[in-house]
Every structure is written in C-alpha cells, then in structure tokens.
Amino acid sequence: MRVTITDIAKRAKVSPSTVSRVIADNPRISAATKEKVLRIMKEMNYHPNIIARSLVNQTTKIIGVVMPGMAEQSLQHPFYPELLGGIASMANNQGYKILLANVSTVDEEREMVKELTFGGITEGIILLTSRDDNPTVDQLVKNGFPFVVIGRTENPYVNWVDNDNFLIGYQLATHFIEQGHQEIAFLGYSPGYMVTRDRLNGYKKALQEHNIPFDPALVIESKFISDNGYDLMKQILVKEKRPTGVIACDDLLAFGAIRAIHEAGLRVPEDIAVAGINNVPLADYYNPPLTSVKINAFSLGTKAFEMLRTIMGSEIQSYNRAIIPAELVVRSSTQR
Amino acid sequence: MRVTITDIAKRAKVSPSTVSRVIADNPRISAATKEKVLRIMKEMNYHPNIIARSLVNQTTKIIGVVMPGMAEQSLQHPFYPELLGGIASMANNQGYKILLANVSTVDEEREMVKELTFGGITEGIILLTSRDDNPTVDQLVKNGFPFVVIGRTENPYVNWVDNDNFLIGYQLATHFIEQGHQEIAFLGYSPGYMVTRDRLNGYKKALQEHNIPFDPALVIESKFISDNGYDLMKQILVKEKRPTGVIACDDLLAFGAIRAIHEAGLRVPEDIAVAGINNVPLADYYNPPLTSVKINAFSLGTKAFEMLRTIMGSEIQSYNRAIIPAELVVRSSTQR
DNA sequence: TATAAGCGGACAAACGTTTGCATTGAGGGT
DNA sequence: ACCCTCAATGCAAACGTTTGTCCGCTTATA
Incomplete structure (x- = not known):
C-alpha cells in the first residue's frame, strides 16, 4: 500500500489540506509545521500521486508525440531519434513528460489521437507527418486540441515547424549548376509527400533561373525513404542521356546511388557528382564524403x-509557422 | 468543458454507474439501455477520462522507458529507435502506452525513476543501460518496482534482456581466425560498459582456443559509440606490428576504420579485413559491404x-533473463 | 396466492489530491 | 472588556470514474 497524503497528515497531527499546502509551499503555513511535515514526508518516503493531482487540477504535464510507422524501417533513420531528442530535452527542462505513440496505419493514428485528445492524459500533441492528405490533422483542427505538426502542412489552421524544403532543393540545384552541371537527376521524389514536392520545386526554380530546361525523365520517383538508392540509380544509368549530377532526397539514397555508380565503373564526383539530404553522421565518413544538407x-x-x-498557454487563437534553417554542407562528392 | 459520464447519464435518464457498466460491457445491463446509452455517447462525443479511471482502479496502462542521453549523439544510432520500435509495437498490441524519459545525467536518471515509480503513473519500467555501476538499478530493486533492464546486469535481482555479447565476440574472432588471420585488433573497448567487456572476453576465448597469444596492444579503447573509428584506426596503423583484421564494436566505428585504411593506401579486405557489430542498414551498401552482427x-x-x-502480472517474485540470438552476417569486408 | 429467485438498475463510497471557505485563537486598538 | 484583524489551520466539496451492495420489479415455483 502506497503512502498517501492522509497518512502523513495523521502522523503529523495536521489535516490533509495542510500537508497539501506544505507540498505546494504555500506561505500560509507556519515554518514550524512546514518543517515538521517535511520531515515526516521524508521519513515515510512519501511521493505525491500524480494521477490524483491531475484529476483535480486538470493538468498532467504530459504531451503526446505521434510518430508514424515506428515498427518500420523509417524509424531506423537517424532523423527521427534526433528529432525526438530535441523534443525530449526541451520537455524535460519544463517538467513535461512525453507519451510516445507509434502508429502503423492511418486508422491506428486516428484512434490514437482520439484517445490522446479526449482521454485527458495529454495536454498537447506533436504530430510527425509529411503526407499532406492527413485526416488526423483535420480531426485535431476540428476539436480545437493544441497540437503542432512537424512538417509543412497546407491546412491553414495548423501550427507547424519545418525546414524550408523549397530552399533546400533550390540551394542544392544551384550548387550543382555552379559546379558546371546541366543534367541533374532528382532521386527519390515521392508525390504523396510534401517534403519531396517542395524540394523538387526548388530544384526546378534553380534550373529555370539558369535557363536550363527541366527534363521530367531525370526525376526518379520512389517510396520516400524506404527504397534504396542503388536500384533507383541503376534506372538512371541505363538511360541514353546520363546525368552528370544526382540530387538524392536522402543520404541513404545517395549512398546507394554511389554504390551503383561505382559498380558501373564510374567515379564520384568526376563522372557523376552526388549529394544527399539530412547529413547523417556517416556522410562525413563515407567514401567519398558526401555533400549533404544539415537539417537540424x-x-x-x-x-x-x-x-x-x-499554444497551450495562450487563450488567444493563433496559427504559427516556424522555419528551421538548413545548411548546405559541401564535401568531396560534389567537388571536382 | 469536457463531456463526462454524468452528462451521459442525465441525458439517458440512467445513473452514472449504468453508463460505466455499459462502457465496460457489463452483462447486467439490458440490451435496450445499452443501446440507448451507446447512442447518446456517440451523439455527445463522449470519451472516458483516463485519469479518473486510473485513479480508481490503480492502473494506468502506461509503462516508462528510460533512455540515457537522448540529447547526445548516442541516440542517433539506429540501434535505439529500432529497440524503441520493438517495445512500442508490443506495447501497442496490449493497449499500453509508453512514457519516454530521456535523461542526461545520473542524477536526472535517479530523479526521473523516483518520479515514475512513486508517482503512480507508470506500472513498470524498461531501463536502457549498459553501464554496470548503475545506482538507479539498485534503487529500483530496493523498492520492488517492476522493471526490466536492456543490457546484461550483474546485480542478481534484476530482470534483463540482452544479446550474448560474449558469443558475439567469440564468433567474430573465430570467423577471422578461420579466414587465416592471426593479428586481430579489437576496436572500441570501453571499460565502463559491460557490453564491450563481454565482447572482448569472447574474442579472447576464441584466440585462446586457437592458441593465438592475446596482445593487449591490439585492443583500442574508446568512449563506446561516440568516438569515431577513423581516429582509432589511425592509432593502429602507425604501430609497427600492423594487424590483418579489425573487429570494431560498432558498424559506425568500422566505417571510420575502413576510411582510415583506404587513406593509408591499403585495401579492405585484401590488406586488412574489417567487421562491425549491429548490422546498420548501410552495412550492406557500404563499399565494401561490411561484415557485421545482426543484433535484432x-x-x-x-x-x-x-x-x-x-513480472507486472505475477504475484510470485522471480528473476528472469532472456538472450536474444544475434547472427553473424558475413560480407565482402572480411572475405578474400 | 405467497414467496423465492433473478434481473436491471440506482446509491454511495472510494481512489488521492487541491482549494474555497469556515473556524479558531491570539494580539492590538479603542 | 470589547471588537476587529490577521495568521494558521481544518472542513468539505470537487475532479470523473468504478464497484459492492441494496432495492424494486417481474417471473417462475411450490
């Protein structure tokens, strides 16, 4: 049996409310009793029951983090844990805990979000998503629960945080063009994901600014992160018009692509220059070191x-966006 | 204002207890009222308050997962998220949620665990640790809270799950020996971590069985995962007696080592064979593909x-251990 | 017909806190 | 000596559930 506030009260010959006020460091309690109660709390190894506390003051100090497909390969990507680390470190500082919900299907996601919002256990939600047709988001908007999406979202009523993926695509393409490339392949475009769309658009913009015609044949689609770049790159290498540069939507894709290029007897960057995105730890150690974009x-x-x-703390409704700067990290894989 | 069980009760002209029993699908409620109450619940968009429920039946369906130094580089390692995914998927199936606690310091860890155990919010804890002098573990043992450690622990009163790291070291070394190697370096030994100690011992055992003398100079210490193998490998390459094989305690270390070897004008595996541990996704795509150990x-x-x-469900005290088999994945980096 | 049995539902206590308000007692001003 | 004030503490309601017990009604049994 766990020791409760009333146990302390009895032992200290005060009322439970007094004990409660001691815990809250209420100034209305005299120094003498405060000290006595504190001593007894130590003696009996008392710890407040967070559930009971939450019930009365309707605040749990818990936020929910909903991630897609943790069970799948996607979570093996270093991007997720780093992100999670960022959330956790900030949350920790402010006395919040994180309820981690990993969902595999859209239905599961909807169900989970429903539970988190109405169950009274979380005060807010951070949702990781980059698919743009996300019914969960609409649902959250509808019932006015505080939430933030990581990944740009077109729904105007959502708060989100993201990199400027358009700019990322633009900067990468510009970098290639400045290095003298004209035929630049774009690897890993995935129509359902806004991330890759934005990047592709940035890439197009850069081409346009330099009067380079856009060639759809140079855009290779894939299932976002999961596909491996090796196979995608092979698709490119068999084409008659071989590009001299490759922008991959992810470093892992780029690694695969480099391997395919090497196998074809070509060199990086001399024959084909390659860049990735995300700047995984290995990018710096790869052979050759991979030009990438640090996503932070x-x-x-x-x-x-x-x-x-x-959002949680404010009464007034508002819709916020934040752009976290990304930075191009140029390494040997794109430098002659 | 959130809709409660009493709101439903009023609207359905029944008592709150009846509504509660409808939710619990108690057979004592007639089909007619059950149907009526369910309809009204839908209409009013009712969702049970998990906090209140938890308070009365003393069960939260939440388990805590405590990870060290999420803020640090370690969590960028694909190992952690995959592990987390395993916990989460199983937890999800059984209706449990995960409270993620990342702690940066030992003090923080102790404080967090105290909060989780006494706060009444988690029913059990999974602790990730591989340091063997862990005061948190002793604390958990002392107050009898259900918990499982991931990583072998010497304290006899703890339940743990781990790979057989001794066997991993043994198998890797044996593999090298069978390939004709005699001078095999061991990269990334870290005295504070049981995992590397076990691996080193397995390695020694294999040497001994083949009558190869153990040479301490071939063991290169490092701060576990964080150090990069590139620098460590350089330390080896300057030595007069160059090994022909390198066992790295982690794939990332191995990648760095390979790079250093290449830079020194040597080839893998012809001049020096290299193997890692953990079988990260990239191991298969690296150049050369890296022999590794799948940790599962x-x-x-x-x-x-x-x-x-x-443990949580059982009254009887017991101490359990589980070994998850690891499997050697041989690739070109160790094959002539 | 009287009564036991059984069904469906209501009542109220309990979980461990917090908090507005009431109570007590001491001290000071008149 | 009286009242007022103020400081320190106690009382009890409330948060939203669950659940043991009790009650009233119907139906079957003797």
Missing part, C-alpha cells in the same frame, strides 16, 4: 515543443 | 516488454 532535426524538435507550449 | 534490436524490445508484462 534537434532544433526542429525543440522548436516544436516551444510552439506547443505557447 | 527490435526483438530485444519486444522481449523486454513481454518480460515486463510477466
């Missing part, structure tokens, strides 16, 4: 939490 | 949860 996932996480706190 | 982190997670459930 950790900051993405801290910012998301900060935004969520703002 | 996902199973580690599911098993840990399963064990925790067993």
Whole structure:
C-alpha cells in the first residue's frame, strides 16, 4: 500500500489540506509545521500521486508525440531519434513528460489521437507527418486540441515547424549548376509527400533561373525513404542521356546511388557528382564524403515543443509557422 | 468543458454507474439501455477520462522507458529507435502506452525513476543501460518496482534482456581466425560498459582456443559509440606490428576504420579485413559491404516488454533473463 | 396466492489530491 | 472588556470514474 497524503497528515497531527499546502509551499503555513511535515514526508518516503493531482487540477504535464510507422524501417533513420531528442530535452527542462505513440496505419493514428485528445492524459500533441492528405490533422483542427505538426502542412489552421524544403532543393540545384552541371537527376521524389514536392520545386526554380530546361525523365520517383538508392540509380544509368549530377532526397539514397555508380565503373564526383539530404553522421565518413544538407532535426524538435507550449498557454487563437534553417554542407562528392 | 459520464447519464435518464457498466460491457445491463446509452455517447462525443479511471482502479496502462542521453549523439544510432520500435509495437498490441524519459545525467536518471515509480503513473519500467555501476538499478530493486533492464546486469535481482555479447565476440574472432588471420585488433573497448567487456572476453576465448597469444596492444579503447573509428584506426596503423583484421564494436566505428585504411593506401579486405557489430542498414551498401552482427534490436524490445508484462502480472517474485540470438552476417569486408 | 429467485438498475463510497471557505485563537486598538 | 484583524489551520466539496451492495420489479415455483 502506497503512502498517501492522509497518512502523513495523521502522523503529523495536521489535516490533509495542510500537508497539501506544505507540498505546494504555500506561505500560509507556519515554518514550524512546514518543517515538521517535511520531515515526516521524508521519513515515510512519501511521493505525491500524480494521477490524483491531475484529476483535480486538470493538468498532467504530459504531451503526446505521434510518430508514424515506428515498427518500420523509417524509424531506423537517424532523423527521427534526433528529432525526438530535441523534443525530449526541451520537455524535460519544463517538467513535461512525453507519451510516445507509434502508429502503423492511418486508422491506428486516428484512434490514437482520439484517445490522446479526449482521454485527458495529454495536454498537447506533436504530430510527425509529411503526407499532406492527413485526416488526423483535420480531426485535431476540428476539436480545437493544441497540437503542432512537424512538417509543412497546407491546412491553414495548423501550427507547424519545418525546414524550408523549397530552399533546400533550390540551394542544392544551384550548387550543382555552379559546379558546371546541366543534367541533374532528382532521386527519390515521392508525390504523396510534401517534403519531396517542395524540394523538387526548388530544384526546378534553380534550373529555370539558369535557363536550363527541366527534363521530367531525370526525376526518379520512389517510396520516400524506404527504397534504396542503388536500384533507383541503376534506372538512371541505363538511360541514353546520363546525368552528370544526382540530387538524392536522402543520404541513404545517395549512398546507394554511389554504390551503383561505382559498380558501373564510374567515379564520384568526376563522372557523376552526388549529394544527399539530412547529413547523417556517416556522410562525413563515407567514401567519398558526401555533400549533404544539415537539417537540424534537434532544433526542429525543440522548436516544436516551444510552439506547443505557447499554444497551450495562450487563450488567444493563433496559427504559427516556424522555419528551421538548413545548411548546405559541401564535401568531396560534389567537388571536382 | 469536457463531456463526462454524468452528462451521459442525465441525458439517458440512467445513473452514472449504468453508463460505466455499459462502457465496460457489463452483462447486467439490458440490451435496450445499452443501446440507448451507446447512442447518446456517440451523439455527445463522449470519451472516458483516463485519469479518473486510473485513479480508481490503480492502473494506468502506461509503462516508462528510460533512455540515457537522448540529447547526445548516442541516440542517433539506429540501434535505439529500432529497440524503441520493438517495445512500442508490443506495447501497442496490449493497449499500453509508453512514457519516454530521456535523461542526461545520473542524477536526472535517479530523479526521473523516483518520479515514475512513486508517482503512480507508470506500472513498470524498461531501463536502457549498459553501464554496470548503475545506482538507479539498485534503487529500483530496493523498492520492488517492476522493471526490466536492456543490457546484461550483474546485480542478481534484476530482470534483463540482452544479446550474448560474449558469443558475439567469440564468433567474430573465430570467423577471422578461420579466414587465416592471426593479428586481430579489437576496436572500441570501453571499460565502463559491460557490453564491450563481454565482447572482448569472447574474442579472447576464441584466440585462446586457437592458441593465438592475446596482445593487449591490439585492443583500442574508446568512449563506446561516440568516438569515431577513423581516429582509432589511425592509432593502429602507425604501430609497427600492423594487424590483418579489425573487429570494431560498432558498424559506425568500422566505417571510420575502413576510411582510415583506404587513406593509408591499403585495401579492405585484401590488406586488412574489417567487421562491425549491429548490422546498420548501410552495412550492406557500404563499399565494401561490411561484415557485421545482426543484433535484432527490435526483438530485444519486444522481449523486454513481454518480460515486463510477466513480472507486472505475477504475484510470485522471480528473476528472469532472456538472450536474444544475434547472427553473424558475413560480407565482402572480411572475405578474400 | 405467497414467496423465492433473478434481473436491471440506482446509491454511495472510494481512489488521492487541491482549494474555497469556515473556524479558531491570539494580539492590538479603542 | 470589547471588537476587529490577521495568521494558521481544518472542513468539505470537487475532479470523473468504478464497484459492492441494496432495492424494486417481474417471473417462475411450490
């Protein structure tokens, strides 16, 4: 049997309310009794029951983090844990805990979000998603629960945090063009994901600014992160018009692509230059070291939490967006 | 204002207890009222308050997962998220949620665990640790809270799940020896971590069985995962007696080592064979593809949860251990 | 017909807190 | 000596559930 506030009260010969006020450090309690109660609390190894406390003051100090398909390969990507780390570190600082919900299907996601919003256990939600047709988001908007999405969302009523993926695509393409490339493949476009769409658009913009015609044949679609770049790159290498540069939507894709290029007897960057996105730890150690874009996932996480706190704490409705700067990291894989 | 069970009761002209029993699908409620109440619940968009429920029946369906230094680089390692995914998927199936606690310091860990155990919010804890002098573990043992550690622990009163790291070291070394190697370096030994100690011992055993003298100079210490293998490998390459094989305690270390070897103008595996541990996704795509050991982190997670459930559900005290088999994956980096 | 049995539902206590308000007692001003 | 004030503490309601017990009604049994 756990020791409760009344046990303390009895032992200290005061009322439970007094004990409660001691815990809250209420100034109306005299120093003498405060000290006595505290001593007894130590003696009996008392710890307040968070559930009971939550019930009365309707606040749990818990936020929910909903991630898609943790069971799948996607979570093996270093991006997720770094993001999670950002959220967690900020949350910790402010005395919040994180309820982690991993969902595999859309239905599961909807059900989980429903439970988290109405169950009274979380005060706010951070949702990881980059698919743009997300019914969960609409649902959250509808019932006015505080939430922040990581990943740009077109629904105007949502608060989100993201990198500027358009700019990322633009900067990468510009970098290639400045290095003298004209035929630049775009690897890993995935129509359902806004991330890749934005990046592709940025890429197009850069081409346009330099009067390079856009060639749809150079865009290779894939199921976002999961597909491996090796196979995708092979698709490119068999084409008659071989590109001299490859922008991959993810470093892992880029690694696969480089391997395919090597196998074809070509060199990186001399024959084909390759860049990835996300700047995974290995990018720097790969052979050749891979040009990439540092996404600052950790900051993405801290910012998301900060935004969520703002929303939860404020009476006035508002819709916020935050852009976390990404930075191009040029390495040998794109430098002659 | 959230809609409560009494709101439903009023509207349905029944008592709150009846509504509660409808939710619990209690057979004492007639089909007619059950149907009526359910309809009204839908209409009013009712969802039970989990906090209140938890308070009365002393069960939250939440388990805590305590990870060290999420804020640090360690969590970027694919191992953690895969493990987390295993825990989460199993937890989800059984209607449990996960409270994620990331702690940066030992003090923080102790404080967090105290809160989780006494706060009444979690029913059990999974602790990730591989340091063997862990005061948190002793604390948990002392107050009899159900918990499982991921990582072998010497304290006899703890339940744990782990790979057989001794066997992993043994198998890797044997593999090298069978390939004709005699001078095999061991990269990434970290005295504070049982996992690397076990692996080193397995390695020694294999040497001994083949009458190869153990040479301490071939063991390169490092701060577990964080150090990069590139620098460590350089330390080896300057030595007069160059090994022909390298066992790295982690794939990331191995990648760095390979890079250093290449830079020194040597080839893998012809001049020096290299193997890692953990079998990260990239191991298969690296150049050359890296021999590694599949750790099955996902199973580690599911098993840990399963064990925790067993402990929580059982009255009788018992101390359980589980070994998740690891499997050697031989690739070109160690094959002539 | 009287009564036991059984069904469906209501009542109220309990879970461990917090908090507005009431109560008590001491001290000070008149 | 009286009242007022104020400080320190106690009382009890409330948060939203669950659940043991009791009650009234119907139906079957003797």
